[in-house]
Amino acid sequence: MLLTPEQEQIGRDNFHEVVGVSRRDFMKTAAAAGTGLGALYFGYSKLEGKPVRTAFIGTGDEGNVLINEHPTDYMEIVAIADLRPANQKRTFTGSHPVARRGLNAVLGRAKADDVAKNVFTNHRDLLAKKDELGLEAVVIAVPLNQHAPIAIECLEAGLHVICEKLMAQNVTDCKRMIRAAEERDLMLAVGHQRHYSVLYDNAAHLTNEMELLGDIKFIRAQWHRNNSFPGSDAWQKWNSSAKEDRDLLTKMEQDGSLKEYGYETAKKLIDWRLYNSTGGGLMAELGSHQMDAASIFLGKKHPLAVQGYGGKNFFGMEGVGPESAWKDDRDIDDQIFVTFEFPGKTHEKNERDVAVVTYSSMNTNRWEPYGEAVFGSRGTLWMKTEKEALLYKESSKDSPGGVEQRIWMVNSKGSGPVLDSYETSAPSAAASGAQAGMGEKISRGYREEMEHFCYCVRTGKNELRCNGHVAMADAIMALTGNLAMKHKKRIEFKPEWFDASSDACPEEDEQVKTA
Numbered sequence: 425m426l427l428t429p430e431q432e433q434i435g436r437d438n439f440h441e442v443v444g445v446s447r448r449d450f451m452k453t454a455a456a457a458g459t460g461l462g463a464l465y466f467g468y469s470k471l472e473g474k475p476v477r478t479a480f481i482g483t484g485d486e487g488n489v490l491i492n493e494h495p496t497d498y499m500e501i502v503a504i505a506d507l508r509p510a511n512q513k514r515t516f517t518g519s520h521p522v523a524r525r526g527l528n529a530v531l532g533r534a535k536a537d538d539v540a541k542n543v544f545t546n547h548r549d550l551l552a553k554k555d556e557l558g559l560e561a562v563v564i565a566v567p568l569n570q571h572a573p574i575a576i577e578c579l580e581a582g583l584h585v586i587c588e589k590l591m592a593q594n595v596t597d598c599k600r601m602i603r604a605a606e607e608r609d610l611m612l613a614v615g616h617q618r619h620y621s622v623l624y625d626n627a628a629h630l631t632n633e634m635e636l637l638g639d640i641k642f643i644r645a646q647w648h649r650n651n652s653f654p655g656s657d658a659w660q661k662w663n664s665s666a667k668e669d670r671d672l673l674t675k676m677e678q679d680g681s682l683k684e685y686g687y688e689t690a691k692k693l694i695d696w697r698l699y700n701s702t703g704g705g706l707m708a709e710l711g712s713h714q715m716d717a718a719s720i721f722l723g724k725k726h727p728l729a730v731q732g733y734g735g736k737n738f739f740g741m742e743g744v745g746p747e748s749a750w751k752d753d754r755d756i757d758d759q760i761f762v763t764f765e766f767p768g769k770t771h772e773k774n775e776r777d778v779a780v781v782t783y784s785s786m787n788t789n790r791w792e793p794y795g796e797a798v799f800g801s802r803g804t805l806w807m808k809t810e811k812e813a814l815l816y817k818e819s820s821k822d823s824p825g826g827v828e829q830r831i832w833m834v835n836s837k838g839s840g841p842v843l844d845s846y847e848t849s850a851p852s853a854a855a856s857g858a859q860a861g862m863g864e865k866i867s868r869g870y871r872e873e874m875e876h877f878c879y880c881v882r883t884g885k886n887e888l889r890c891n892g893h894v895a896m897a898d899a900i901m902a903l904t905g906n907l908a909m910k911h912k913k914r915i916e917f918k919p920e921w922f923d924a925s926s927d928a929c930p931e932e933d934e935q936v937k938t939a
């Protein structure tokens with residue numbers, strides 16, 4: 425979707441206009457509340473009692489983003505664990521002036537020095553000291569293949585867990601994680617942060633509660649990157665990683681100790697996203713977030729079926745792309761195109777009422793980098809890079825629509841609020857009210873996710889928005905998408921896969937076994 429800056433601005437104003445009017449009172453309260461919007465939006469409050477004593481397992485790129493965002497009123501970081509010495513160090517010194525400032529800057533030197541007394545080289549050494557540390561919870565941000573093993577070890581040790589997405593490498597492991605948490609009455613949250621995004625919450629209010637987009641029959645989600653230029657792939661980290669990390673991990677590979685942590689080679693730990701034994705490919709790393717978003721806009725229903733094409737069509741082939749690409753030894757596909765069928769609103773009565781979601785991700789072109797476009801019979805919503813929402817009205821014979829039209833909401837006779845359009849050059853006061861009510865800086869939801877987790881730990885009320893069951897549904901979509909591409913088959917989703925008390929799983933299903 426290529427729009428002029430003016431057309432994009434109209435889309436932004438339209439979104440704010442409609443949110444401002446449809447959530448008028450809420451937005452006024454939000455604007456007055458200023459900071460701490462998450463509590464207002466997601467139904468929690470200030471923490472009663474002490475911040476939850478938490479350790480971080482995995483302080484790589486994402487672990488450091490979460491450390492940067494961690495809410496100190498709710499969470500006290502008491503220890504960290506990481507296999508890589510340079511990643512341990514950058515937890516304190518930082519590695520990005522805004523996104524990963526490091527604990528010295530986030531907490532101040534004195535408090536960071538206290539955490540520095542409790543740095544462990546792996547999760548097991550950390551768990552051995554959990555009582556001494558008075559540990560209550562862990563945040564796990566390690567490669568995908570280690571999510572389930574480490575989360576289960578932590579739950580068995582009696583700790584509450586936030587685990588990064590994708591929940592696990594297979595659905596059997598997702599179910600084991602849920603059971604391990606529920607048997608012990610512990611919180612298990614998974615890091616699909618859109619569940620804690622104020623922007624997505626407002627957008628979902630328009631599509632779901634207000635039904636302003638009319639019938640949604642199609643969602644197009646994509647994450648397109650161009651990693652074809654030599655050295656441009658952020659997932660190839662080996663060459664840019666610290667020599668001390670490579671040396672230590674290579675030594676562990678040679679003496680066999682690296683295997684104890686689930687990695688065959690040092691390279692497969694550092695470049696874990698590129699290999700099937702450690703990662704889950706584009707669908708798990710990128711697509712799972714966006715299928716999560718698509719299913720939010722479709723009322724969090726489970727999909728009916730999936731089919732798709734995935735191929736390693738660029739890397740590892742002499743003669744294609746630059747020489748650096750020929751030598752690339754990744755396992756994962758470099759382009760995927762997947763089609764999901766979801767039940768429409770009346771699907772139970774009308775089998776033909778189906779909404780389609782397409783997902784694409786590729787490595788060789790970044791036109792329209794990433795986002796989700798929601799196409800309804802009355803309007804189009806475009807979520808751009810998790811940071812912006814643009815809204816446009818469909819044209820009808822009575823009122824124009826499209827990318828040049830400002831819209832407003834009217835109450836139509838008998839059928840509730842609908843979109844209308846008007847010719848003006850400026851947004852209304854409602855639009856600026858909505859903008860203020862979303863906060864100055866749009867949060868991607870990391871902070872809110874950690875605040876709510878700690879709140880649930882303290883109150884004992886498990887009201888997590890991305891709990892094990894919700895996250896397992898996201899994992900089922902991504903992992904079944906992978907199976908459909910692998911077996912070149914349309915696969916139908918089964919309700920029992922989504923039931924944690926059943927052992928049924930897509931990877932064990934006869935549709936896959938007979939493929």
Ligand SMILES: NC(=O)c1ccc[n+]([C@@H]2O[C@H](COP(=O)([O-])OP(=O)(O)OC[C@H]3O[C@@H](n4cnc5c(N)ncnc54)[C@H](O)[C@@H]3O)[C@@H](O)[C@H]2O)c1
Nearest residue numbers: 482484485486487505506507508511546547565566588589
């Ligand atoms: N929510 C999001 O938007 C988002 C974004 C990026 C990454 N992630 C997720 O975060 C996780 C980590 O990704 P990343 O980019 O930070 O990877 P990374 O490779 O940069 O960091 C992973 C770290 O885990 C450490 N580690 C591995 N096994 C360990 C063990 N047993 N004990 C202690 N440390 C161990 C490694 O040494 C490494 O430093 C992944 O699951 C990824 O999918 C989520």
